[in-house]
Amino acid sequence: MPSQRTHPLIDAERQKIARRYRNNNLRLSIGSLIVSAVLLAVILLLDLSKGFVGLLSGTIGTRPLLIAVYFSALYFVFSFLTLPFGYAEGYVIEHKYGFSTQNRRAWFMDWLKSFLVTYVIGLLVFEVIYLLIPLAPTLWWLWLSAIMIGFSVILTNVFPVVILPLFYRSSPIQNDEVNKEITQLSSRAGVDVQGVYSIDLSSKTTKANAAVVGLGNTKRILIGDTLLSKYELNEVLSAVAHEIVHYSEHHMWWLILWQSLTTLLMFYIFYRIQPVVYAWFGFVSAADVAAFPVFAIIFFAISYVFRPVGAGLSRYYERRADSGALELTGDTLAFVHLIAKFCNEQLSIAFPNRFIEWYKYSHPSPGKRIEFAERWRKK
Numbered sequence: 001m002p003s004q005r006t007h008p009l010i011d012a013e014r015q016k017i018a019r020r021y022r023n024n025n026l027r028l029s030i031g032s033l034i035v036s037a038v039l040l041a042v043i044l045l046l047d048l049s050k051g052f053v054g055l056l057s058g059t060i061g062t063r064p065l066l067i068a069v070y071f072s073a074l075y076f077v078f079s080f081l082t083l084p085f086g087y088a089e090g091y092v093i094e095h096k097y098g099f100s101t102q103n104r105r106a107w108f109m110d111w112l113k114s115f116l117v118t119y120v121i122g123l124l125v126f127e128v129i130y131l132l133i134p135l136a137p138t139l140w141w142l143w144l145s146a147i148m149i150g151f152s153v154i155l156t157n158v159f160p161v162v163i164l165p166l167f168y169r170s171s172p173i174q175n176d177e178v179n180k181e182i183t184q185l186s187s188r189a190g191v192d193v194q195g196v197y198s199i200d201l202s203s204k205t206t207k208a209n210a211a212v213v214g215l216g217n218t219k220r221i222l223i224g225d226t227l228l229s230k231y232e233l234n235e236v237l238s239a240v241a242h243e244i245v246h247y248s249e250h251h252m253w254w255l256i257l258w259q260s261l262t263t264l265l266m267f268y269i270f271y272r273i274q275p276v277v278y279a280w281f282g283f284v285s286a287a288d289v290a291a292f293p294v295f296a297i298i299f300f301a302i303s304y305v306f307r308p309v310g311a312g313l314s315r316y317y318e319r320r321a322d323s324g325a326l327e328l329t330g331d332t333l334a335f336v337h338l339i340a341k342f343c344n345e346q347l348s349i350a351f352p353n354r355f356i357e358w359y360k361y362s363h364p365s366p367g368k369r370i371e372f373a374e375r376w377r378k379k
C-alpha cells in the first residue's frame with residue numbers, strides 16, 4: 001500500500017514514476033538474489049564444493065594457493081551470472097528513466113574496474129578468513145573482527161586517493177563565490193575543512209549529490225558537478241552545510257565505531273551457530289574451504305537481520321547533519337527546496353512504507369526530512 005501522505009513541493013506525477021522505477025529495481029535485485037541462492041543450493045546439493053576442493057588438493061600443494069584458486073573460481077562464476085542483472089539495473093533502467101549519461105562501453109569499463117577492485121579486496125579477506133580459522137580455532141571470530149575493523153579504517157582512508165580516482169575526476173572548486181560561502185560556513189561551524197572538491201558525477205549520471213569521504217589525512221568534502229550546475233547557490237550551500245556537519249562532528253569515526261561493535265557481535269553469533277548449520281550440510285570444521293557456501297549463507301542471513309541496525313545508525317547521523325545544517329545556514333526554505341528537488345529529480349519515494357524505511361533507508365525519507373525542517377523553522 002503506497003502511503004497517501006504528500007507535500008505541496010512533491011510532484012505527484014513524478015511520485016508515480018518513482019514507484020515504477022523502484023519496482024523495476026526491486027525486481028532486479030530479487031532476481032539477482034534468487035540466482036545467487038539457486039547457485040549456492042546447487043553447489044551444496046550436488047556436493048560440487050567438496051568435489052572441487054578435493055580436485056584442487058590433489059594438484060595444489062600449498063593452502064594459500066588452494067584458497068586463492070577456490071575463491072577466484074567462485075567469484076568469477078557469481079560475477080558473470082549476476083552481470084545481466086547489474087547491466088539491467090545500472091545501464092538499461094538508468095537510461096530508461098533518463099539518468100545515465102554513459103554509453104555501453106563506458107558502463108562496461110566501470111563494471112570491469114569494480115569487478116577487479118572487488119576481486120582484490122575479496123581475495124585478501126578470503127585468505128585472511130581461511131588462514132586464520134585453523135590458527136585460532138576458538139577465537140578466530142575475535143581476531144577476524146579486529147582485522148576487519150582495521151581493514152575498514154584503512155580502506156576508508158585510502159578510498160578518496162586510490163579507489164575513487166579510478167571512477168571519477170575531482171578538482172578544487174573554481175567558482176569564487178561558492179568557495180567564499182563555503183569558507184564562511186566552515187568557520188561558523190568552527191572547523192577547518194581541508195579540502196572541498198568538485199567531482200564529475202555528470203560523466204555517469206544526471207543525479208546530483210554531495211558527500212564526505214576519507215578519514216584522517218584524506219578527509220574531504222565532495223560536491224557533484226551536477227549539484228553545482230543545476231541547483232541554486234543557497235540550495236548548494238544547504239547541501240554543503242549538511243556535509244560540513246558530518247565533517248565537524250566526525251560522523252565517519254562514530255559510524256566506524258558502531259559498525260565495529262556490530263561486526264564483533266555478528267561474528268560472535270556466526271561462531272556460535274556455525275557448528276550446527278555446518279553439520280546439516282555434512283561439514284565438520286569451519287576451517288574447511290569447501291564449506292564456504294555455508295559460510296556465505298549464514299553470513300548473509302545474519303547481515304539481513306542486522307541491516308536495520310546499520311540503517312538506523314546512519315539515519316541518526318543524517319538527521320544530526322540535517323539539523324546542524326539548518327542551524328548553520330538558518331535557511332529552512334533553501335533546505336526544503338533542496339530535498340524536494342532531489343526527490344523529484346531522482347525519483348525517490350517521498351513517503352515510503354514505514355517498515356521498509358526502518359529496515360534499510362540510510363537517510364530519513366525525503367518527506368520526513370522536509371517535515372523535520374519545517375518543524376525546525378516553527379521552533
Ligand SMILES: [Zn+2]
Nearest residue numbers: 242246318321
Ligand atoms: Zn549526509
